[in-house]
Each structure stands twice: as C-alpha cells, then as structure tokens.
Amino acid sequence: xxxxxxxxxxxxxxxxxxxxxxxxxxxxxxxxxxxxxxxxxxxxxxxxxxxxxxxxxxxxxxxxxxxxxxxxxxxxxxxxxxxxxxxxxxxxxxxxxxxxxxxxxxxxxxxxxxxxxxxxxxxxxxxxxxxxxxxxxxxxxxxxxxxxxxxxxxxxxxxxxxxxxxxxxxxxxxxxxxxxxxxxxxxxxxxxxxxxxxxxxxxxxxxxxxxxxxxxxxxxxxxxxxxxxxxxxxxxxxxxxxxxxxxxxxxxxxxxxxxxxxxxxxxxxxxxxxxxxxxxxxxxxxxxxxxxxxxxxxxxxxxxxxxxxxxxxxxxxxxxxxxxxxxxxxxxxxxxxxxxxxxxxxxxxxxxxxxxxxxxxxxxxxxxxxxxxxxxxxxxxxxxxxxxxxxxxxxxxxxxxx
Amino acid sequence: xxxxxxxxxxxxxxxxxxxxxxxxxxxxxxxxxxxxxxxxxxxxxxxxxxxxxxxxxxxxxxxxxxxxxxxxx
Numbered sequence: 071x072x073x074x075x076x077x078x079x080x081x082x083x084x085x086x087x088x089x090x091x092x093x094x095x096x097x098x099x100x101x102x103x104x105x106x107x108x109x110x111x112x113x114x115x116x117x118x119x120x121x122x123x124x125x126x127x128x129x130x131x132x133x134x135x136x137x138x139x140x141x142x143x144x145x146x147x148x149x150x151x152x153x154x155x156x157x158x159x160x161x162x163x164x165x166x167x168x169x170x171x172x173x174x175x176x177x178x179x180x181x182x183x184x185x186x187x188x189x190x191x192x193x194x195x196x197x198x199x200x201x202x203x204x205x206x207x208x209x210x211x212x213x214x215x216x217x218x219x220x221x222x223x224x225x226x227x228x229x230x231x232x233x234x235x236x237x238x239x240x241x242x243x244x245x246x247x248x249x250x251x252x253x254x255x256x257x258x259x260x261x262x263x264x265x266x267x268x269x270x271x272x273x274x275x276x277x278x279x280x281x282x283x284x285x286x287x288x289x290x291x292x293x294x295x296x297x298x299x300x301x302x303x304x305x306x307x308x309x310x311x312x313x314x315x316x317x318x319x320x321x322x323x324x325x326x327x328x329x330x331x332x333x334x335x336x337x338x339x340x341x342x343x344x345x346x347x348x349x350x351x352x353x354x355x356x357x358x359x360x361x362x363x364x365x366x367x368x369x370x371x372x373x374x375x376x377x378x379x380x381x382x383x384x385x386x387x388x389x390x391x392x393x394x395x396x397x398x399x400x401x402x403x404x405x406x407x408x409x410x411x412x413x414x415x416x417x418x419x420x421x422x423x424x425x426x427x428x429x430x431x432x433x434x435x436x437x438x439x440x441x442x443x444x445x446x447x448x449x450x451x452x453x454x455x456x457x458x459x460x461x462x463x464x465x466x467x468x469x470x471x472x
Numbered sequence: 473x474x475x476x477x478x479x480x481x482x483x484x485x486x487x488x489x490x491x492x493x494x495x496x497x498x499x500x501x502x503x504x505x506x507x508x509x510x511x512x513x514x515x516x517x518x519x520x521x522x523x524x525x526x527x528x529x530x531x532x533x534x535x536x537x538x539x540x541x542x543x544x545x
Contacts, residue, residue: 173493236528
C-alpha cells in the first residue's frame with residue numbers, strides 16, 4: 071500500500087462528497103410527487119419526492135416552509151427548487167428544498183420557461199451583451215421600495231465602505247400588479263434624470279416566487295436588458311432566479327451584496343493611490359540610476375577615443391537632466407528632490423565649462439545661445455567662440471554640408 | 473487636461489494605464505517625466521474626488537412626469 075495515499079475519515083469523505091454535490095447541484099428544479107411527509111415541532115418538514123422509478127429524501131427547513139404560504143401534502147405533484155446535499159452525520163443524500171410549487175399551477179411555470187427560452191433565443195440574456203459594472207462608481211441609483219430594510223441595508227453598506235459615493239433612491243413598488251409599471255418607470259426616470267448614475271441597483275427582499283413574479287414580466291426584462299446604465303439585480307434571496315436577474319448585467323444574491331459589489335472600501339483606495347505615487351517615483355529613480363551607469367561606462371570607454379562625440383552626448387544628457395530637475399522641483403516631491411540634488415552635484419563633472427578647461431571651445435550665437443548641429447547658420451552670421459580664458463568674435467564665411 | 477468633468481472611474485483607469493506604460497516599455501526621459509507628472513496629477517485628483525461629497529443621499533421624485541431630486545429618503 072502506498073503510504074502517501076491519504077486515508078479519509080468517514081466525516082471527511084462525507085464532507086468532501088457534500089462539497090462536490092453542493093457545488094454541482096446548487097440551483098435545481100425537480101418535479102415529482104410528495105410522499106412520507108412528516109412535520110416536526112421545529113417547523114422543519116421532511117418527505118420523500120418520487121417519480122415512477124426513483125425517489126429522493128427531501129427536507130424543507132422551517133424558515134423556508136414559512137415563506138411557502140401553504141403546507142405541502144402527501145400525494146401532491148410538485149415542482150421544487152433547491153439544491154442537493156449530504157447530511158453528514160448519517161451520510162444521507164438529500165434535497166434541501168427552498169421553494170415548492172404545486173404542479174397544478176404549472177401553467178405559470180410553463181409560461182416562465184417558455185418566455186425564458188424565447189428571450190434566450192433572442193440573445194436578451196447573452197453574456198456578451200452585458201455592460202461592464204464600474205469598478206469605481208461615484209453615483210448609484212437604487213430602485214426599490216422606500217419602506218422596508220432593502221434601502222436601509224444598501225445605504226448602510228455603501229456609507230460604511232464608500233462615504234464618497236452618492237446614492238439616489240427612486241422609490242418603486244416591488245410587488246403586485248402595478249409593480250411592473252412602477253419598476254419600468256423607475257428605470258426610465260433614472261435614465262432621464264439630470265444626475266448621471268454610474269450604476270443602478272434594482273432590489274427587493276425575499277419572498278415567495280409568486281411575490282417576485284413581477285420580475286418575470288417580459289416588458290420589464292426587456293427594459294432591463296436595454297438599459298444604458300449597468301444594472302445589478304438584487305431580487306429576493308440567493309435561491310430565487312427571476313428573468314430580470316438573467317437580463318441584468320450582474321445578479322447579486324442580496325441587496326447588501328449588490329451594494330458591496332459597487333462600493334470599494336475608501337481607505338483601501340487611499341492606500342492604493344499612495345502606493346501608486348510611490349511606484350511612479352520609483353520608476354523615475356531607477357531610470358536615473360540606470361542613466362548614471364550608462365554615463366560611467368561611457369567615461370570608461372568611448373569618450374577617450376572620440377572626445378568630441380562624447381562631449382555632445384554628455385551635453386545633451388546634462389541638458390536633459392537639468393530639465394528633469396526643474397520639472398521635479400516644480401512637482402515639489404521633496405524625497406526625490408533630495409536624491410536628485412546629490413546626483414546633480416555628480417553631474418557637474420560634465421559641465422561644459424569644465425570641458426573648456428580641457429582646451430575645447432564652444433560656439434554661441436549673437437543671442438548667447440549655444441550653437442549645435444540643429445542651429446541655423448548662414449553666411450555673415452556673427453558668432454562667438456568661447457574658450458576657457460577668452461572669447462573670439464568671428465563671422466561665418468561659408469556654410470557647407472559635411 | 474481639465475479634471476473637473478472626468479469621472480473617478482476614468483481617472484482610476486487612466487492611472488492604471490500610466491503605470492502600465494511605465495512598467496512595460498522603455499520610454500524616453502521626456503516621456504517618462506510626462507507620464508510621471510500625469511500619474512501624480514491623477515492620484516491627486518482621485519484623492520480629492522474621494523474626499524468630496526460625503527454621504528449624499530437623495531430621492532428621485534416623479535411628479536406628473538417632472539423629475540426632482542430631493543435630499544434624504
């Protein structure tokens with residue numbers, strides 16, 4: 071036996087299998103008939119869902135059972151939404167039910183599926199159509215009910231994390247017959263409003279699928295898909311998927327999660343910006359250090375053989391560095407300035423005046439500007455030749471290409 | 473470049489681009505200094521945008537098709 075082989079405990083095996091299953095089957099619709107139903111005083115409901123050839127243990131926990139609005143019965147044909155898991159203490163494979171819909175009411179679901187397929191085939195849910203959610207928004211529009219915890223949750227999260235972000239609420243109905251009209255109007259109003267929003271959150275708290283039904287309305291779904299401003303939907307809880315969720319640019323499991331997605335922590339942003347300033351400084355510093363190495367190498371080699379070329383190059387570098395110093399002095403970055411002052415002193419070695427002392431001369435025009443290869447020269451120009459100890463005024467007789 | 477109308481998002485993304493440019497290519501000294509200055513300008517304008525507008529919350533009201541933004545909720 072390979073001693074490297076990991077030996078799992080029973081619990082480890084159960085937990086790993088549970089993890090795999092929960093990942094793979096987290097949002098599943100399943101249809102069947104209820105049997106062996108029992109409800110405990112805790113409010114949890116246990117039953118078996120079966121069809122002609124198979125069955126699966128199912129559990130509906132009390133808080134989800136409360137949201138149903140009815141108590142399921144044996145023999146009922148239902149469509150359930152939920153995820154598969156393993157109850158580790160007993161290694162039991164089971165379906166954790168989030169919501170149950172009686173198949174008799176199946177028309178609603180058929181309509182949902184039909185509409186979903188239709189919109190899908192039109193590309194309404196196409197990922198390539200999704201707008202990018204801004205990483206650093208400044209203004210966020212929120213469409214939700216003015217009552218209730220949703221708007222408070224969103225405000226709390228955003229003001230805590232990003233006090234620089236402005237929030238604009240557009241109150242809307244989020245349930246009932248008029249909700250569709252109200253939500254559509256809300257989206258249109260935010261587009262028409264003079265303050266330009268960087269993103270919109272459409273949110274409402276959890277509820278039964280029937281409560282959320284307005285979010286499956288075809289017109290609303292289309293308006294969301296066509297929005298110019300990126301929309302994050304935060305409708306219901308993690309387990310409910312409406313067609314609005316599919317059409318929006320991003321789906322958040324809860325309104326608070328939507329707010330979090332749009333609100334980078336301000337202190338982190340300050341820190342990031344400080345770091346970027348340090349990096350910018352670092353680029354310049356290392357560039358200058360590099361240049362010095364180049365100069366040192368030039369002094370060691372080339373300059374000795376071709377002094378006039380070397381001089382021109384160094385003069386150019388000297389001028390460039392002087393410019394850098396002037397620029398940086400203006401940008402008042404003290405740290406860099408100090409460093410550069412030291413390096414500036416080193417550069418004095420390359421000062422043209424020192425080179426004059428070595429016996430060369432420099433030519434200046436009548437305005438006192440140094441004459442180099444680019445300077446325009448013509449016959450009759452007066453120029454001054456500067457030596458280390460005297461100046462000769464001369465007139466150009468002829469200018470010809472070399 | 474007037475920073476007044478440029479959004480925080482655009483400034484942050486421009487800053488990323490400046491850093492990227494400095495990082496990836498060997499630029500000339502002139503270009504480097506120019507990028508440096510642009511980068512510093514961007515970090516400053518980003519910081520001032522973060523400092524501005526503390527906790528402004530408004531409500532958009534539609535009264536007979538007339539849109540009004542009023543403070544608070």
